[in-house]
Amino acid sequence: MNRLLNTVRPYAWGSTTAIPALLGTEPTGEPQAELWMGAHPGAPSRLDCGAGPEALDALIDADPAAELGDATVKRFGPRLPFLLKVLAAGAPLSVQVHPDLAQARAGFADEEARGVPLDAPHRNYKDANHKPEMLVALSPFEGLCGFRRPTEAAALIDALGVDALVPYADILRAHPEDGALREVLAAVLGADPAEMAGTVHAAAEAAARLAATPGTPYAADYAAYAGAARHFPGDRGLVAAMLLNHVRLQPGEALYLGAGVPHAYLDGLGVEIMANSDNVLRCGLTPKHIDVPELLRIVRFEADDPAVLRPEAGPDGEELYAAPIDEFRLSRYVLAPGSGPRTLDRDAPQILLCTAGQVRLRTPDATPSGAAGPGTELLLGPGESCWIRAGEHTELGGEGTVFRATVAA
Structure with a gap:
């Protein structure tokens, strides 16, 4: 296990206070929209394995099987298939939809064949992947x-x-x-x-x-x-x-947003997890490009009440936010004083994010050194996170709330 050093993205719609309040830091006066945890090349997390900080995507590239596990590499390729975020909306995000996997592959291939630059403002498909996502509210949240x-x-x-x-x-x-x-x-x-x-x-x-x-x-x-x-x-x-x-x-409630579902976040703080993609088609509330014909092809025109999700109780105190997707699995632990340790064994990569209190992670025969590595203990406070490579035995204790991101079994 290794503590993650993460990047805050300063998008214009971000709150100026919510992420600093979570982290216990002073606001800068500038918007702080998203805290990214993962191996996305746009802002990969960094961790120190003993030779100084190293980007997580580079660490995975060097030995995918060791970090992700053979099963994850076989299913999703040599990359972390999800991205975890803390999202802080102080102003509305654009109304948007995401394509399904077949649409993303076809759209990406078409724009590549036509020579549309990846950074062109009118480009719709930045990659060949879909982008299902889930948001769990940490504060009252509107969308x-x-x-x-x-x-x-x-x-x-x-x-x-x-x-x-x-x-x-x-x-x-x-x-x-x-x-x-x-x-x-x-x-x-x-x-x-x-x-x-x-x-x-x-x-x-x-x-x-x-x-x-x-x-x-x-x-x-x-x-x-x-x-x-x-x-x-x-x-x-x-x-x-x-x-x-x-x-x-309300805090603890969630939304799952599948392909073609139009949505926008308006205000609030939440934990967001998604498949590792940048594909967004916009419908409005934005100065950015809107490709109306492509948008109408992607949107699912199905009227229904939004399904608000609540966590399902599982073994050993784990609460699962169920979603019909393989690339990610999100759960949380709410640790009460004096509760025993939870075992987090899993043959897949994991990111743990503390959102309240202080939690303790330990490997076998740990000593409270605070350093990462075998036989050590790591303490996480609000807004802090860590990386657990596939197959690494870890125990979770302390008092607080922890979100656990991994892939579906």
């Missing part, structure tokens, strides 16, 4: 996830009283099947942005007014949309966002 039922979206839009939006509500009300969602989203994103700006401003003002009116249905939803509009004034993506479910998570 948008999946489509509302068309009739519900029509009622929400109608109440705004904006004449230019009436045709969209009419489509949703007259055709209450999922095809209406496609028709309205295509119309909104296909409209001229300059011509839509006035309509969006009127919708944002109406949403703010309704959010402040006692007894208004969907008041919390209108507040969320009005808040997003303050960050993206005039963005036609606001109307697209109104087609989506507004979700509020």
